[in-house]
Amino acid sequence: MKYVLLVAGTLALGIGAVSAQQDIVKDRQATMKATGRALGGTLSAMAKGDKPYDQAAVDAAFATLTETAKKLPAMFPDSTKGLKEGTEYASSPKVWDDKAGFTAKIESFTKAVADTKAKVKDLDSLKANVGAIGKECGACHETYRLKS
Numbered sequence: 665m666k667y668v669l670l671v672a673g674t675l676a677l678g679i680g681a682v683s684a685q686q687d688i689v690k691d692r693q694a695t696m697k698a699t700g701r702a703l704g705g706t707l708s709a710m711a712k713g714d715k716p717y718d719q720a721a722v723d724a725a726f727a728t729l730t731e732t733a734k735k736l737p738a739m740f741p742d743s744t745k746g747l748k749e750g751t752e753y754a755s756s757p758k759v760w761d762d763k764a765g766f767t768a769k770i771e772s773f774t775k776a777v778a779d780t781k782a783k784v785k786d787l788d789s790l791k792a793n794v795g796a797i798g799k800e801c802g803a804c805h806e807t808y809r810l811k812s
């Protein structure tokens with residue numbers, strides 16, 4: 665009886681650990697979606713003229729991007745390698761196999777966000793500088809994100 669309880673307990677712990685890992689994957693996808701809304705739904709939309717320039721919304725979008733940059737280094741623990749969460753995208757194993765390259769992408773993204781944030785004051789400076797951020801998203805996705 666003791667043994668059965670022990671096995672059941674160990675199994676429950678094991679399942680708990682797996683779902684905690686899935687939660688980390690869901691969290692990073694949610695962070696990336698919010699990042700997509702900040703760039704595509706706000707900054708790029710304003711630069712294209714689809715939305716009127718709104719400084720408060722610009723500030724909020726940069727706050728989201730800065731938050732993403734801060735979170736990125738901890739978003740991919742080893743325990744989540746190979747896990748997928750049924751969205752259109754997944755992380756490439758290269759995130760873990762090429763940590764130095766992935767870290768370099770996080771660093772250049774972080775720098776681009778800070779530099780662009782410092783330059784954007786109005787619609788013209790947004791138009792001139794927003795592309796630098798999109799380039800960083802694409803550069804990381806090209807190697808480290810897969811279509812699942």
Ligand code: HEC
Pocket residue numbers: 689692693694696697699700701703704729736749751752753754755756759766769770773797798800801802804805808809810
């Ligand atoms: C340092 C690398 C890196 C940078 C920089 C980065 N991403 Fe991602 N992104 C990823 C990875 C890896 C995934 C796949 C995550 C997963 O499913 O495990 C992803 C997934 C996504 C997804 C899909 C989310 C889903 O599951 O539906 C969107 C949208 C996205 N990123 C938008 C952006 C935007 C917009 C930027 C730039 C402002 C950006 N990302 C910058 C690595 C990055």
